[in-house]
Amino acid sequence: NAGVTQTPKFQVLKTGQSMTLQCAQDMNHEYMSWYRQDPGMGLRLIHYSVGAGITDQGEVPNGYNVSRSTTEDFPLRLLSAAPSQTSVYFCASSYSRRGSTLFPEAFFGQGTRLTVV
Amino acid sequence: AQSVTQLDSQVPVFEEAPVELRCNYSSSVSVYLFWYVQYPNQGLQLLLKYLSGSTLVKGINGFEAEFNKSQTSFHLRKPSVHISDTAEYFCAVRISGGSYIPTFGRGTSLIVHP
Numbered sequence: 001n002a003g004v005t006q007t008p009k010f011q012v013l014k015t016g017q018s019m020t021l022q023c024a025q026d027m028n029h030e031y032m033s034w035y036r037q038d039p040g041m042g043l044r045l046i047h048y049s050v051g052a053g054i055t056d057q058g059e060v061p062n063g064y065n066v067s068r069s070t071t072e073d074f075p076l077r078l079l080s081a082a083p084s085q086t087s088v089y090f091c092a093s094s095y096s097r098r099g100s101t102l103f104p105e106a107f108f109g110q111g112t113r114l115t116v117v
Numbered sequence: 118a119q120s121v122t123q124l125d126s127q128v129p130v131f132e133e134a135p136v137e138l139r140c141n142y143s144s145s146v147s148v149y150l151f152w153y154v155q156y157p158n159q160g161l162q163l164l165l166k167y168l169s170g171s172t173l174v175k176g177i178n179g180f181e182a183e184f185n186k187s188q189t190s191f192h193l194r195k196p197s198v199h200i201s202d203t204a205e206y207f208c209a210v211r212i213s214g215g216s217y218i219p220t221f222g223r224g225t226s227l228i229v230h231p
Contacts, residue, residue, distance in 0.1 A: 004160070031217075042121075042207060042221035043161070050217070058218055090160050108160030 002026050006091050006109035013081040013116045021076040021112050023091030029107070031094045032074040033058070034066065036087040037111075043090065049074055081116045088113050119144040119210050123222035131230050132200055138193040138225045140208035147213040150191040152182055155205040155224075164206075167191065168213075178202070203229045 007022045025032065033048035035058075045058030049068040063085060065077040074093075078085060094106040124139040142148060149168050153161040165176025172184040182193045191208060205226050211219040 033217075040126075040223055042223045043209075044221070045218050048217055056217070092161075106163050108162065110158070110160050 004091055004093055004107050004109040006089075006112050008112060009110065010113050011115070013078070013114065015081060015083060015116060017081050018077065018079050019081065021078075021089055021091075021114070023074045023076065023109060024072050025074075025091075025093040025107070026072065027093065027095075027107065028071060029093035029095050030071065032068070033092050034064070034074070034076045035090045035092065036060065036085075037090060038087050046076065046089075078114075083116045086114060086116045119148060119212055119220050121208050121210050121220050121222040123206075123208055123225050125225050126223070127226045127228065129228045129230060130198055133197050135196050136194065136198050136202075136227065138206050138208075138227065140191045140193065140222060142189050142191065142208075142210045144189075144210065144212065149211045149213050150182075150184060151209040151211075151219070152176065152180070152191070152193050153207045153209065154178075155207065157204075161207065164193070198227070198229050200229050200231060202227060 004025045030051045034046040035043040037043050044060045046064050047066040049055045052068050052071050055066050055068055068074055089112045091109040120143045122141045130136045151166045152164040154164050155161045164180050165174045167174045167184045175181045180195050184191050205224045207224050208222040209219045
């Protein structure tokens with residue numbers, strides 16, 4: 001049982017490049033989400049998904065795309081990287097019945113540290 | 118919209134002393150409240166949560182928090198800290214029955230000295 005796995009752990013991109021941050025969980029969780037963490041800012045929600053085929057925007061979605069074709073995977077795509085996207089990115093998952101907001105992000109990955117130069 | 122204020126950015130304390138990390142929130146509707154811990158170079162780990170019921174919530178690693186609706190607070194406490202409790206602690210709030218989008222505080226760095 002690996003929990004939430006994020007790859008890569010570190011990445012340096014040039015402005016304008018695209019890339020995909022991978023997130024996978026093996027707990028059969030319906031709910032998955034992506035956050036970015038910036039110094040002194042806490043965590044901010046980028047996108048989330050309440051189940052396969054369903055995604056929605058969080059607080060800071062601009063510049064990021066997501067898809068959820070399977071329960072296990074929730075990749076985050078940066079279409080054209082900008083220096084403002086330099087951050088630490090966390091993927092999280094939890095058990096959640098559709099339509100219920102009871103359960104918070106219970107499991108986090110170890111993060112991807114992204115630098116855009 | 119909800120908001121979260123963690124009143125202290127840094128809390129230094131000696132080992133075996135008690136500690137309280139403060140969290141205040143603002144919301145016009147009922148909320149769920151959470152505390153997370155983040156060790157260096159790690160993701161966040163859920164310490165405890167308040168969803169409903171008893172206002173005193175016990176979590177992992179000997180931490181507890183008390184929900185105070187009149188003061189809109191959810192302070193985190195531990196009666197005796199250990200060196201290994203040194204970490205960043207985040208308070209978070211989510212509207213009950215509403216949006217999935219939570220709001221996190223900016224974090225409090227707990228530094229335990231020997």
